Amino acid sequence: MAGLAPRVEYLAGFCCPLGGLAAGKPRVLCHGAEIFLSTGSELVYVYDRDGRLLTAVYKFPGRVWHLELLALGRALYVLCARSGIYCLSLDQASRNDRDDQDGEAGEPPAPVIPVDPGACVLPDATLCAFTVLDNVLVALAQGPAQWKLQLFERPCPGQDPRPGGQIGEVELSTCTPPSGSLGEPAAPCFLPVLCCASPPGPGVPHGHVQGSGGVTLEEALFGLLFGADASLLESPVILCGLPDGQLCCVVLKTLVTSRSAPGDPKALVKILHHLEEPVIFIGAVRTEPLAEATGDAHSDCLVALGHHGRTLAIKASWDEVGHLVPELREYCLPGPLLCAACGEGGRLYHSTPSDLCVAHLAQGGLPALLCPASLSVCSVVTLSAQPSGPAPRAHLSS
Known part of the structure; x- marks a missing residue:
């Protein structure tokens, strides 16, 4: 059993925002060897997993609530609290940064690059x-x-x-x-x-x-x-x-x-x-094995998780008279849940303040119970699962 234990590799440490991680909206996004990370402050970090180094730090005008990467054109979209959506061309930003550092000595390897307020493409508080x-x-x-x-x-x-x-x-x-102070809306x-x-x-x-x-x-x-x-x-x-x-x-x-x-x-x-509680995650997994002649592995089970552990899974199945119907089942996982991610093989990763767990939605009908297994990692506040060879790898930020 020792060979089945998860291998945890700590890549780097990052500062928490004021008020701790609970006060922010941490996000991690993986694309190839690049990891994009926000701890909920104004900073977005870009980390090269292969080179094991921080390659860039972008400072936005407000706290970062969400980020997405459009691979085509390498455009990073970032939502800042009570400000709007910003679009950053990563290739252009890296070229500008290299130009600024030409001929300068003693600069840190990853200086903080301020994002111009003009990069806000959809201003809306x-x-x-x-x-x-x-x-x-x-x-x-x-x-x-x-x-x-x-x-x-x-x-x-x-x-x-x-x-x-x-x-x-x-x-x-x-x-x-x-409601916040002086009638201003508070952060949700x-x-x-x-x-x-x-x-x-x-x-x-x-x-x-x-x-x-x-x-x-x-x-x-x-x-x-x-x-x-x-x-x-x-x-x-x-x-x-x-x-x-x-x-x-x-x-x-x-x-x-x-x-x-x-x-x-x-x-x-x-x-x-x-779910009658805040929805914190929506995703999908593949539970059934693929036929040899089948191409892409499309997901066959939709999942949604609530903050207090209520979990929904929906698959397509056949009823007694041969009609295709949605099979819906609710589960209750130990909460409160901080984050979740879907992995290969029907794996559903989810984290509480004390543990990171994985549950399996195996092939066949939906199980009567979900029995999560502990991965013995605590304080995981945002999670991204990325396949790596025959077994899935989970990139974590905690």
Whole structure:
């Protein structure tokens, strides 16, 4: 059994934001050998895992709440608290940094590079979450009484990164923003979660998949969850996990055409489930083995986790009369959960303040119980799982 113990490799240490990690919104994002990390302060670190060194530190005008990398064009999108979304060209930033250091001696290997406020491509103090696809940017704004899902055109690589006009908007469930001092809205305890789910086929938004890892679902599960319209349109779907526990979805192509079509805009929103606690993670895993002639391994099980441990898993299965139906099961994992990630082989990693655990959604029907195994690592506050050869590797920040 000793050979099965997880190997923990500590790569580097980083400063906590004021108030500790609990006060921030830590994020880690892996792409190839690069690790992009935010501890919840104004800083975003870029770490080279192969060279085992810090290659850049970017200082943004506000606390970082979320970041995504669009691999095509190496554009880093960053959401800053009560400020908006910034877009940073990593190639251009690294060239400028090298030019600034030419002829200078004694400079640290990774100086702090301030990000110009002009890099804010979508200024909006109400934004709480976003995700980026090939040609659109999806943002979730907190209104006085409603969450608003907004869709913007995203320019092609090489053009001005500022989004074009807004091409769609729909209101989600009601929300009550926490009040701060002098009537200003306080930072939310829990941020909403967005995840792009795509059907298999040529319409998959490749830029997003290569960047921040949206999910591609098997055709049967995709159709059962989101309906015939989404399948026929081959449209990506935005899954929204809200702090009140609601899990809902919006078909992107119907949102784009909604402005020119009559009808109730709220009909565009489908409520999939309600966890009755803040949703902290949405992802998908592959549980069934692939046939030898099969190509890409699309996920066959959608999962959503709540802060207090309530977990939802949905698969496509056959009922007694041979009809394809969604199989839905709820579990209760030990909480509170800080973060989670999906790995290969149906693995679901999740962390509490005292331990990092892994649960297995094995092949066949969904298990009656989830029995997580301890990995004997504590204080993991953000997590990214990345495959490495025959076994999955989890890159952690704690």
